[in-house]
Amino acid sequence: QDAGLSWLLLVSVPVLAVTNYWIVSRMLPIFRSMQQLIDAVNRVMRDQLSGVRVVRAFAREPFERERFAHANRTLSQTALTAGTWQALMAPATTLTINVSSVAVIWFGGLRIDSGHMQVGSLIAFLAYFTQILMAVLMATTTLMVLPRAAVCAERISEVLSTRPAVISSEHPVRRPRGVDGRVQLDQVSFRYPGADQPVLQDISLFAAPGTTTALVGGTGSGKSTLVSLICRLYDVTGGAVLLDGVDVRDYEIEQLWSAIGLVPQRGYLFSGTVADNLTYGAAPGQKVTEEQMWQALRMAGAEGFVRTHHDGLQMPVAQGGVNFSGGQRQRLAIARAMIRRPAVYLFDDAFSALDVHTDAKIRESLRQFTAEATVIIVAQRLSTIIGADHVIVVDDGRVVGAGTHESLLASCPAYIEFADSQSLSAGVGGRP
Ligand SMILES: Nc1ncnc2c1ncn2[C@@H]1O[C@H](COP(=O)(O)OP(=O)(O)OP(=O)(O)O)[C@@H](O)[C@H]1O
Ligand SMILES: [Mg+2]
CATH class of the missing domain: 3.40.50.300 (P-loop containing nucleotide triphosphate hydrolases)
Structure with a gap:
């Protein structure tokens, strides 16, 4: 009915998408290194548990404690960085939505003033506009879990695609009378x-x-x-x-x-x-x-x-x-x-x-x-x-x-x- 304000949509949706994409692409490597750090913590812990007697016999407890603390600290710092980026996503999205809403009312008000538009149309437009951005927001929330899931999926497929080094041959030989042992x-x-x-x-x-x-x-x-x-x-x-x-x-x-x-x-x-x-x-x-x-x-x-x-x-x-x-x-x-x-x-x-x-x-x-x-x-x-x-x-x-x-x-x-x-x-x- 009134296409005059649609350009706002063309601006705000890409802005929302680009911001989110930028943040997600920042998070991906962080999550990847986070998984490795989780590995590191587990490795250190396993080492220490199975070697606990050696650790004690050589009086290396402070050293081992520091080693674990170091692994732990790196992990928590990385997790914090990831968290910060993740937290940034919500305000960025809300900000874009609200600024766009204000812009709709502002430009809509101008158009009503000049007699190009009815108040009812503006209200309807605003409702639809918010609905569209909400849908984008939903997609973004899904997107927030995506980086982590992607990294996890990568690692799972890595394990699943590992081929055993020793495999049975295509046509294995079976000796019915057993093996002599030469x-x-x-x-x-x-x-x-x-x-x-x-x-x-x-x-x-x-x-x-x-x-x-x-x-x-x-x-x-x-x-x-x-x-x-x-x-x-x-x-x-x-x-x-x-x-x-x-x-x-x-x-x-x-x-x-x-x-x-x-x-x-x-x-x-x-x-x-x-x-x-x-x-x-x-x-x-x-x-x-x-x-x-x-x-x-x-x-x-x-x-x-x-x-x-x-x-x-x-x-x-x-x-x-x-x-x-x-x-x-x-x-x-x-x-x-x-x-x-x-x-x-x-x-x-x-x-x-x-x-x-x-x-x-x-x-x-x-x-x-x-x-x-x-x-x-x-x-x-x-x-x-x-x-x-x-x-x-x-x-x-x-x-x-x-x-x-x-x-x-x-x-x-x-x-x-x-x-x-x-x-x-x-x-x-x-x-x-
Ligand atoms: N899993 C492995 N990966 C890489 N290198 C290895 C591995 N196992 C052994 N080696 C290397 O192969 C060489 C031979 O090791 P091996 O265990 O066969 O020696 P060995 O003759 O049995 O010695 P020992 O008498 O001490 O048992 C060593 O130099 C070792 O560093
Ligand atoms: Mg040997």
Whole structure:
């Protein structure tokens, strides 16, 4: 009816939209960093909770308190900034609406004065005008939650779109008669994701069923990495790991993992009972009887302390197994790996926390139990290594020697050095 005032709408709606857009675009990065700061606070807290004993032992409480306070302070400051911007939105919107209303009345009054417009039309126009701006306001309120939601959505999709590094192949191989356990590494090289130096280079070795292979090498030489490649916790970056002549990447992952018993360097026990932890090692679908559990415990030299506990197999295990000694934990981890009677045993420094006597006893019973299986042991003790059929010396990610203890003593300088250092310390202890 009267289009003369419509231009006000054309001015005020864009002004409202542009202000809001400006504020929202300011808030987006703030929210993004806020999520990261929330991460940081959680990380610091987790660190401190799991390392609380270390913190106390080193009297670092003030330092840790300050570290947490710092993370917390940064978060609250960022939250405040975000809040300020958010708070700015409401007054900006109200201001625009009210100024526009005043302008409508002002210009409308002028038009009425000059006889171009009726008072009724002005009132009607004002009502519609406010309604339109209210709708914009509603949209803005929705917009206020948008930045935060957008950042959260980004992070969720980040997690959802993460692909596992180790995936089953398209056409997995399943061996109906099970796995014999011939382990072969063919010119394997490996680099951790994100690292620029390869950890392992050009490693070739062969381990047959019924034999024991010892891996020897200084700390950080890549032994644990080698072990985790065999059970496919990582995929090789060059060459191939073969089990029974088939690339481990072609196996059905379930079958591969149930053919291998791993005792990791840092065995983790789950909260629950000893029996729970032992059944954890069972192959899918395997029923474990109490008799089998006791047998595995006996083999691993863990029967004694479980028997003497009044709960027996129901002996409680705290999270991470903190209510056990390091050696007891290792022995339970060994028992857990033995319960499924795998074709390949991987012991990553699994005897390190045991005294020499217990170590010898366990290895003796293991030798009978694992007579048919392929055993690969990462070892630091000469006594373990002498008993092995085959010794591989790893240095700085390369194989520098392979053979038996005797042949290596005759040929491999790195091994001679290693053996010397051990017999030296033994000699010092044994001399009258
Ligand atoms: N998850 C990882 N990400 C990146 N680098 C790693 C990772 N794990 C190990 N490394 C690096 O790989 C190298 C070899 O580590 P590895 O654990 O295999 O040594 P190791 O021979 O088992 O030593 P140790 O005798 O002390 O157990 C080290 O230099 C280490 O820094
Ligand atoms: Mg290691």
